[in-house]
Amino acid sequence: MNRLFRTAAAAALLAVSPLSLAEDTFTLRLAQTWGPNSPILGETVEHMAEMAKTMSNGRLDIRIDPSNKHKAPFGIFDLVRNGQYDMGHTASYYYKGTIPNAMYFTTVPFGMIAPEQYAWFYHGEGMDLMQEVYEPYGLLSFPGGNTGNQMGGWFRDEINSLDDLKGIKMRTPGFAGEVMAELGVAVTNIPPGELYSSLERGTIDAVEWVGPALDFSMGFHQIAKNYYSGWQEPGAEVQFLINKGSWDKLPKDLQEILRVAMRTAAYDMYIQSTHESGVAWDRMKENYPDVTHRTFPPEVIEALRSATNKLLKEAAEGDELAARIIASQREYLRQVRQWTNISDKAYLDSVAGE
Amino acid sequence: MNRLFRTAAAAALLAVSPLSLAEDTFTLRLAQTWGPNSPILGETVEHMAEMAKTMSNGRLDIRIDPSNKHKAPFGIFDLVRNGQYDMGHTASYYYKGTIPNAMYFTTVPFGMIAPEQYAWFYHGEGMDLMQEVYEPYGLLSFPGGNTGNQMGGWFRDEINSLDDLKGIKMRTPGFAGEVMAELGVAVTNIPPGELYSSLERGTIDAVEWVGPALDFSMGFHQIAKNYYSGWQEPGAEVQFLINKGSWDKLPKDLQEILRVAMRTAAYDMYIQSTHESGVAWDRMKENYPDVTHRTFPPEVIEALRSATNKLLKEAAEGDELAARIIASQREYLRQVRQWTNISDKAYLDSVAGE
Structure with a gap:
């Protein structure tokens, strides 16, 4: 612990207005596709808001409206675009009628599994391409949680x-x-x-x-x-949408708190889905x-x-x-799948049936 | 954005001492097993420190010493336990001589792959058992990044x-x-x-x-x-170690910032490893x-x-x-692997060789 900067920080604080931006509370209204008490999907949003609140010491307050409140479960894109809400939690492929290229950022048949797709988002061209799709609408889009591989x-x-x-x-x-x-x-x-x-x-x-x-x-x-x-x-990723105007009003520290809270909540949903799927499948084999x-x-x-x-x-x-999106996903999949095959797949094959 | 609480917050701030704890800067010294500029492993630590710094607006300052500084790459456990450092980044199985039960929290032969193991940590008994192992030493331990499935x-x-x-x-x-x-x-x-x-x-x-x-x-x-x-x-997880005394001195918001920064950095290392492995394997096939x-x-x-x-x-x-640790891991693996097999493994099998 270091208290060297204590006096300097306090002095700086008093030098500016006591109504300093650093002490403002920011409230963001979020509309989600899911109803109230929605397992996994709704829990992910609450978990994100809770982390943001604690990390910001209450300065970032995200208020969540489930679909029974805003009545537009498949209208999140418009609600956030029009600024009726600051944020949304939904799946981009619900809007393929309005914004067809958004679809590819949820999942694609015969495409990447969750860790491969996160690698494409964060180390391939995924985030840039997604931003290119949403920019004309004044929106930012972030990965919002993965269901894992869905059943057929x-x-x-x-x-x-x-x-x-x-x-x-x-x-x-x-x-x-x-x-x-x-x-x-x-x-x-x-x-x-x-x-x-x-x-x-x-x-x-x-x-x-x-x-x-x-x-x-x-x-x-x-x-x-x-x-x-x-x-x-093979790896359906839901989505956080943010109105760019709302984002730009946040100070840098709260932007980072929000970004990291969303990123962690998204990964956590993938892990929670893995857990809940294992539990449910195991019980099913017993009960049905x-x-x-x-x-x-x-x-x-x-x-x-x-x-x-x-x-x-x-x-x-x-x-x-x-x-360009389709080509980028195809090339990334070609590269990363070789690794998946010699690592997790080879390992799972070698221990199967034991 | 909501400025309703602005005046109240400012008033509260002025009512307490201007040297409020909320404005203190905390410095944590971190010793890592890895040398300077260590790819993936060292990058994960820097990434964590950077997120913590930005989210806290500079109030949480994590200073990283690579192994050439502290000269004890496999002595991180003692350095943090003795309070010479507040934090460490290492792998728990390096200390199997001193603290044999720590080993199980890195990886176990024929054990869980990364998402299965994260599910055990966060939704099974993993975190509780790990804390039970480290408690007697006055330490907290958190997942610190996964290498993915290692080669034989x-x-x-x-x-x-x-x-x-x-x-x-x-x-x-x-x-x-x-x-x-x-x-x-x-x-x-x-x-x-x-x-x-x-x-x-x-x-x-x-x-x-x-x-x-x-x-x-x-x-x-x-x-x-x-x-x-x-x-x-099958899913080697490195580790953040924290001296409990150092942790307890942090205010709640900085504890949460640190916890979330470590959690995100750990997941991010798994995804970076997936990416870098794919790139390296693809190049190898071409070059060698x-x-x-x-x-x-x-x-x-x-x-x-x-x-x-x-x-x-x-x-x-x-x-x-x-x-108890071995039994918990075995039972969790039994449950979750059934799901891995009918989801990712079944899918990867069905598209193999295309």
């Missing part, structure tokens, strides 16, 4: 071939839905609250949600007993032994991969920035 | 059987060295600066260091062309096409696994706390 979904019947997919009705949103449609799946989007009854009544035959940590509370396992590993969201874990057969994976590449190619042809 | 080492000759291992001379420290010794390997420890010449002269036939991100600067690939995937350090990546054959993995279990069993029998 709950299917009433086994999928043993491409034919088994044709004509089935499935809830799977976003880019993955477009890929599935290419394979003849009748893709629908249904509000979360109606998913269980839709599956029960046969309105849909399959549903993709997140993974063990969040799926069991939905009850799908009671109806659709085949639980497939994923291909479509009739649920079977499956992987799609190679011909299905191959067809999904081809359809993904076709759609990405089309997206790149129509948009110069999309082309 | 550079071997002059291929290892196709258990016989191929018998009698070879290998540098591999710590618990892994004890396991290798059980299989008939002549294990030696040699200072880093002499490793290359030892390998060149045939004093050793094989050497384990870290992984692509740090191995190539050592030059081993010029002599030993067989680069094996690992089993011994005669290096071959290999995995140990199943009979070798099986024997390493048996020897690991034997040594862990012996450690547990002799020490009640060791028994």
Whole structure:
């Protein structure tokens, strides 16, 4: 501990106005996609706000509105852009209609797993490209938490071939839905609250949600007993959005406190998801032994991969920035996946089945 | 932004002494195992100190001494325990002679990979058990950065059987060295600066260091062309150590700033290691096409696994706390690995070879 600067600091403090900026309290209003008491996703936002508050000794006060407050769970982009809120917590691929290039910063089918994608964000071109996408809207975007590798979904019947997919009705949103449609799946989007009854009544035959940590509370396992590993969201990263005007008003120390609180909360969500998924999967095996874990057969994976590449190619042809994002992700994945394969994959293979 | 509290805050500030604790500067002296300008490991410490400084607006000043300053790279535990330094950055398994139970908090052969281990620290019993180990020494310990899955080492000759291992001379420290010794390997420890010449002269036939991100600067690939995937350090976590007396002197906001800066820096090191390993491995394939990546054959993995279990069993029998740590890690791994296998492993398997 060093008290050498004590007198100097106090003198400096008194020399300027006692209403010094350094002692101001800043309140940021945050709108989140998630409802109140939302496990993992909502907890991540609260955790971030709590860290920011303690680190700033109360000077940075982030007030969170869940979706029942602002009534626009999929309108966070506009709420923050228009300055109705200073910040948001959401997933960028919800806005693919308005800002198509935002989609790539959540996850891409057959793309990077969480640590690979964080490496692309922080050591590849990820953060720069993301900023290029959001700059025209007066927004800053930061990684906001990773769900880990999402499951491919709950299917009433086994999928043993491409034919088994044709004509089935499935809830799977976003880019993955477009890929599935290419394979003849009748893709629908249904509000979360109606998913269980839709599956029960046969309105849909399959549903993709997140993974063990969040799926069991939905009850799908009671109806659709085949639980497939994923291909479509290998590392889904949600997002903190900040209005640039709100950010610019913060002094440097509070900007850094906010940046670091968001960064830690995002990593922490990845680790919490890992934990909760492990717990939920373990309990499921005990409580619901009739649920079977499956992987799609190679011909299905191959067809999904081809359809993904076709759609990405089309997206790149129509948009110069999309082309650069897709190329950057592809090249980064090529490089980093070699390492993943000789490290974690080789290790997991060598100890599998023990 | 909210300036409502501005006047109140200023009034409160003037009501107490102008030499308020809230404006004090605190200096913490940190000793690290690593030398000056040490890539990844040393960068992690600087990164942590920089975040803490900016977030605290200069009030938390962490001064870093590399090993050439304090001359005790493997004496960090004592330097911090004795209060000669407030903090340290090191790896807990370096102190297995003095404090054997610290070892389990770096990594364990056939143990958890990085995200699994972070989940054990933060959502399992990891942090509590670690604190129980360090409490008697007046120390706090926090995760300090993960190297990712370490490689099994550079071997002059291929290892196709258990016989191929018998009698070879290998540098591999710590618990892994004890396991290798059980299989008939002549294990030696040699200072880093002499490793290359030892390998060149045939004093050793094989050497384990870290992984692509740090191995190539050592030059081993010029002599030993067989680069094996690992089993011994699936997620090596280095460590921040803090003297409890130094910690207790910090006000709550600076404690939280320090805690969050360490936590973020640790995660960031894992992501930086992922990035640098990918870059280094990709370049190696281009620059040194005669290096071959290999995995140990199943009979070798099986024997390493048996020897690991034997040594862990012996450690547990002799020490009640060791028994609890080992049991906690084993149970957590059983639970979380099922999830890793159906998520990342299933996904990586399904896209391998494309």
